[in-house]
Amino acid sequence: MKNVTIQDIARVAGVSKSTVSRVLNGTVAVNPEKKKSVLDATKRLGFKPSLIARSLASGRSMTIGVLTQMIGSPFYDAISQGVIAGLGDTGYSPLFADGRWQVQKEADALTALVGRRVDGVVLVGGSMTSEQISEVCMGLPTLTVARRFYDQPIHSIAIDNELGGYQATDCLLRLGHQRIAMIRGIEQHEDARDRFAGYQRAMGEAGVAVDPSLVVDGDFSAESGIRAVGELLSRGCEFSAIFAANDLTAFGARLALDRNGLRVPDDVSLVGFDDQMESAFFVPPLTTIRQPAREMGKQASVAMMNLINGSGFESCLLTSELVVRESTRSVKD
Amino acid sequence: MKNVTIQDIARVAGVSKSTVSRVLNGTVAVNPEKKKSVLDATKRLGFKPSLIARSLASGRSMTIGVLTQMIGSPFYDAISQGVIAGLGDTGYSPLFADGRWQVQKEADALTALVGRRVDGVVLVGGSMTSEQISEVCMGLPTLTVARRFYDQPIHSIAIDNELGGYQATDCLLRLGHQRIAMIRGIEQHEDARDRFAGYQRAMGEAGVAVDPSLVVDGDFSAESGIRAVGELLSRGCEFSAIFAANDLTAFGARLALDRNGLRVPDDVSLVGFDDQMESAFFVPPLTTIRQPAREMGKQASVAMMNLINGSGFESCLLTSELVVRESTRSVKD
């Protein structure tokens, strides 16, 4: 019932455990004959080296800690998927922990990862400050995905949210819309702010003044989309298009519009942000901004490998892409 | 730059490392004075015990391996969330790995978990055979969630999919529908089969013959929902309701119906399965079968704790719940 150890293999194969270790890791050449008997023994006894012991001895755990906030979110999952793919055959494997968007849990989870002596940390989103992060990670290679620290030395892989916001708004402007409402995301959220900035820039460049009564706060949830449309309607202001800070918000907005007898896209055009899986099958299929989430995850892995073997870090800012579907149409008059 | 070890603490506090260990774990009483100086030292030096070393020495890693298939799926995420919640303050923490629905990756990931010497394994879904699982896990407490092995000794926490299928169909029958189409899930999938069985039973009990031309194969994807509706329409058979094997399939079906000028629920009633987050905000909000996913995860944690401390396992089959929204209405005539 006991686990078979390297010592057992050594005994059975008639060699020392050093030799077994050398065979298994291929660090230096060993006599082919002994090598064979070692391999035989491992197979016969079903030997599975203890990664725990190995980590302790070698000082490297060959694991990258990945701290997510809500694995269930399609966007964040795509990133994780990218990280997994990017790690590929590097020999490193990911170790996931989840903060569930609660700072305390996030900090605990990060501490746990560090306690596990991961060789690097990838933070996907999150709300810890860079100081908190640095304190816990102390010298460990660390980088963030989908989150930027403008003033801090923590590396990050992110997309240009400002550009995304610009693309979404620009698309509506080109269709002739002028009264474009925006449902913003969580206010403290860097991404949300950038998307709004893009909206403002596009409007400005098109010479359309931003009407503050067309800007409503939201929190990235579907409920907030419903509330936002209610708010817009109760304000009594006219609008022919809505740019929602993410797809989920757009879903909620769409439902609220429907409840109020407004058709999409006939009465109101709607643009989201994220391009989550369901968006393409929405009724009508949602026009949105696609984030190269998977790609970001992959880049993160690559960057992490570079950090670990000291090749330094090449900053990169990926770009979003407009996906036009059927929730937008040119303004009627 | 080096990590501070228990030895450093011992030196600074002027005690032996045994004592430090005892203070930190509270295993036996130590002199309050020494205790204080140890705690002081740990705080001052920022000592973070190496979980690696601790695991190796104590033989318990205090981790439960959780093997998922697709973290991004809302249903599976809810389960993971439940597991996290259920582990709560037990002292154990979860360690996630992901198989991405590829048997090989699944096996590798499981091996990696076992190599990390987790104290137990929770398999969420998956496609490895029970033999494969047993071989890798050898004696480790193991249980599956959302997957049942009818003939095997592996414990499982699952919902009664047959009942869910029955509930969905029964709801439509009560509304007066008789021509109820079903879009099935992946054929080899236990869950999919059970849901279909529930459909058959409900129809049978209501004295309505199952028309084979109303049953279409699918694969749980939105695309398959679109294809299925196309298939139904091209077969030229009439139907007033559709029961889709999961919500995503229902989304696709809804879009295809819309494209063909069929309104939901006016022309066709639609029922899904899962109650994923977006379903409540769909247009129209989707009637569906809710799986107590979070609850299942929680149960899994509890059951795992029992397995670990030898309290044995109490089998449990959770039940699903019908959530009536606006995609269903009584048949018109």
Next chain:
DNA sequence: CCATATCATGAAACCGGTTTCAGTGCTGAG
């Protein structure tokens, strides 16, 4: 043919904790 570099290999140290074991100093019972 001898000195030296190279190779293969086992012994032992080490990674950073936990746990057993063997005291030491006190207290309380006899």
Next chain:
DNA sequence: CTCAGCACTGAAACCGGTTTCATGATATGG
């Protein structure tokens, strides 16, 4: 007053690997 019993504590063994070091054997070169 003596001895068993208990509460603390440090030394040392241990967990299961990796890696350094020393050694004997073999190959290389002058």
